[in-house]
Amino acid sequence: xQQVKQSPQSLIVQKGGIPIINCAYENxxxxxxxxxxQFPGKGPAxxxxxxxxxxxxKEGRFTxxxxxxxKQFSLHIxxxxxxxxxxxxxxxxxxxSNYKLTFGKGTLLTVNP
Amino acid sequence: xxxxxxxxxxxxRKEGQNVTLSCEQNLNHDAMYWYRxxxxxxxxxxxxxxxxxxxxxxxxxxxYSVSREKKESFPLxxxxxxxxxxxxxxxxxSIAGRSEAFFGQGTRLTVV
Numbered sequence: 295x296q297q298v299k300q301s302p303q304s305l306i307v308q309k310g311g312i313p314i315i316n317c318a319y320e321n322x323x324x325x326x327x328x329x330x331x332q333f334p335g336k337g338p339a340x341x342x343x344x345x346x347x348x349x350x351x352k353e354g355r356f357t358x359x360x361x362x363x364x365k366q367f368s369l370h371i372x373x374x375x376x377x378x379x380x381x382x383x384x385x386x387x388x389x390x391s392n393y394k395l396t397f398g399k400g401t402l403l404t405v406n407p
Numbered sequence: 408x409x410x411x412x413x414x415x416x417x418x419x420r421k422e423g424q425n426v427t428l429s430c431e432q433n434l435n436h437d438a439m440y441w442y443r444x445x446x447x448x449x450x451x452x453x454x455x456x457x458x459x460x461x462x463x464x465x466x467x468x469x470x471y472s473v474s475r476e477k478k479e480s481f482p483l484x485x486x487x488x489x490x491x492x493x494x495x496x497x498x499x500x501s502i503a504g505r506s507e508a509f510f511g512q513g514t515r516l517t518v519v
Contacts, residue, residue, distance in 0.1 A: 300449075303447070326506040328506070328507070328508075330510075335513070335515075336512055336513070337411075337413075337497055337499075337510035337511050337512045337513050338450070338497070338510050339510070340507060340508070340509065343506075343507065383449060383450065387506040393438070393501070393504065393505065393506045394440065394452060394455050394465070395440075395452075395506060395508055396452075397442075397449045397450040397451075398449055399447060399448060399449035400447075400449050
């Protein structure tokens with residue numbers, strides 16, 4: 295059972311475009327939703343995270359939008375750059391004292407110059 | 408520098424052999440995790456530990472074993488019972504009770 299579904303699998307945009315990556319979850323007990331960025335051959339790095347008491351969070355060019363009723367959240371990258379080309383993972387934690395993360399399958403983003 | 412150190416970066420194993428992947432952290436985190444990454448599969452949880460001398464199975468624990476004798480260390484053994492061990496293995500840690508997990512740089516294991 296896939297508890298966090300991520301789409302699309304891959305995404306190509308031009309420099310300056312706004313790629314959007316979407317995730318949907320099933321478990322209403324989830325209460326923490328991070329996004330990770332991973333470059334080839336490296337470990338994932340925490341990019342930005344949100345909790346369900348807010349609908350949007352911005353950090354620099356990265357924005358998470360959260361829709362609790364739809365059980366969906368998305369990552370927007372403003373003014374995308376070639377250096378943003380990486381794989382992005384959404385995740386959700388187990389809720390309560392169960393704080394291990396469940397990950398989506400990832401989105402390979404390519405930003406062309 | 409504080410962080411999570413995984414070693415080795417690359418590891419080759421002959422079929423039928425056990426191998427141990429090292430993970431050390433100096434972040435003073437209580438919780439540690441092992442994930443396996445395969446192309447197109449995301450990150451799947453193998454084992455996790457919330458305190459010393461205690462650990463729990465994740466979603467794909469079969470063919471793996473761990474120990475947590477020290478807070479700083481959480482080694483993963485890939486046993487000969489793991490039928491498809493070739494993958495990228497990632498170790499992570501977090502403060503107990505918080506979900507922000509920080510990852511090491513990974514170990515790529517190849518069966519030859």
